[in-house]
Amino acid sequence: MATPDRLTATLALAHALSAAERGLPVIPLSRSKLPALRSPHHEERDTSADTPSAPPCRGECGLPGHGVHDASTDPAVVRALFAAAPRAAGYGIACGRPPHHLIGIDLDTKHGADPTAALGRLAREHHFTLPDTVTVLTPSGGRHLWLAGPPDPSVPNSASRLAPGIDVRGSGGYLVGPGSLTGQGVYHLAPGTAALPVAPCPPALLALLSPRPRGPRNPPRLPPPGQDRRPGHAHGHGLVEFVRAAHEGQRNTRLFWAACRAYENGLGPALAPALADAALHAGLTLHEARSTIASAARLTTGTRA
Incomplete structure (x- = not known):
């Protein structure tokens, strides 16, 4: 008859394998909700001031015990992780x-x-x-x-x-x-x-969750009317290309994020036409693109684009 710990670990593995089938990378957890596998490097640390510390290993060594970096959807890998953690009581999803x-x-x-x-x-x-x-x-x-x-x-x-x-x-x-x-x-x-x-x-929630870069102390000046207003600097070009490369299911999200970053850095009015063009290239309609850019302007500046 299986012991309670063994039964708990077996149930945890079954749940983890089910999650992995949905494309969710998993690792075994202990009852404390921490990774159940001990780091293989816990005895390798040298606290001597004369010894430079090595960069943390994230699984490059090939051994288990690297927390979320062990996470996998491969059933064979998941079974091996749980076999190495017989007291696992649950699983984490990376x-x-x-x-x-x-x-x-x-x-x-x-x-x-x-x-x-x-x-x-x-x-x-x-x-x-x-x-x-x-x-x-x-x-x-x-x-x-x-x-x-x-x-x-x-x-x-x-x-x-x-x-x-x-x-x-x-x-x-x-x-x-x-x-x-x-x-x-x-x-x-x-x-x-x-x-x-x-x-x-939702794009607006994603904008709240994403890190906001610090804007420049002196926002770049916009070109006078009649001059070329296309983005010529690396940051603006990168935002446009980020939107242009969007695939179905991420186009609106990418446009909203890029427009928020543009307005935060004082580039919104100058960059908005290029962002709209990139969104059209990615597959959004002009109405969708303009509406998303306007929402980004309201969120970041309190004004309408």
């Missing part, structure tokens, strides 16, 4: 990785905040609607919303940056998968969401 480029919105109620209400306010203020998507209920009464992001730019991890109680899991982070057993209890899929696809992140 965010920011293809094909979904998962973004996790963690609505955490542990600190007395009402993150659901705060997210609703953000949605009203920034004119986006949260789509129906996979939702995981946490033992503490919180929720994880799963959203699909673009391959670039990557969304960083953050804690209560958007509002108290709203944490974000992005590139380099992971979410505790449904079915995992932790010290607080079991994570469950919310009723009615198990069969849903991972919904794309």
Whole structure:
């Protein structure tokens, strides 16, 4: 008869394999929600001041024990990871990785905040609607919303940056998968969401989640009327090409992000026509392109493009 620990690990593996089948890279977790495999380099650190520290290994050594960098969708690799972690009680899902480029919105109620209400306010203020998507209920009464992001730019991890109680899991982070057993209890899929696809992140929300580059102290001067207003510097050209290279399913998101960056850096009015042309090349209609650019202008400057 299987021991409780062995049964728990077997169930965790089954849930992890199911997630991997959906294209979600997974790793084994302990009941503390930390990676279940110990780093193979824990005894290699030399604290001597005369010894330069080596760059952290992210799995290049070929050994398991590198946290989220071990995550895989390959069933054979997943089984090997769990075989090396016999006390695993759950699994983590790596965010920011293809094909979904998962973004996790963690609505955490542990600190007395009402993150659901705060997210609703953000949605009203920034004119986006949260789509129906996979939702995981946490033992503490919180929720994880799963959203699909673009391959670039990557969304960083953050804690209560958007509002108290709203944490974000992005590139380099992971979410505790449904079915995992932790010290607080079991994570469950919310009723009615198990069969849903991972919904794309609304462009306005993606703009809030993405890092905002610092604008120049002296915004570049716009050319006088009648002169060539096409972007000639590297940053403007890069934003235009970023939109031009968009594929179906990411065109509006890329345009919105690029337009926000342009307006934040004082380039919005000059760059808007080129961004619209790039969006048309990518497959958006002129009305869609202009509407998205106008939304970006309102969000970043409070004015209409």
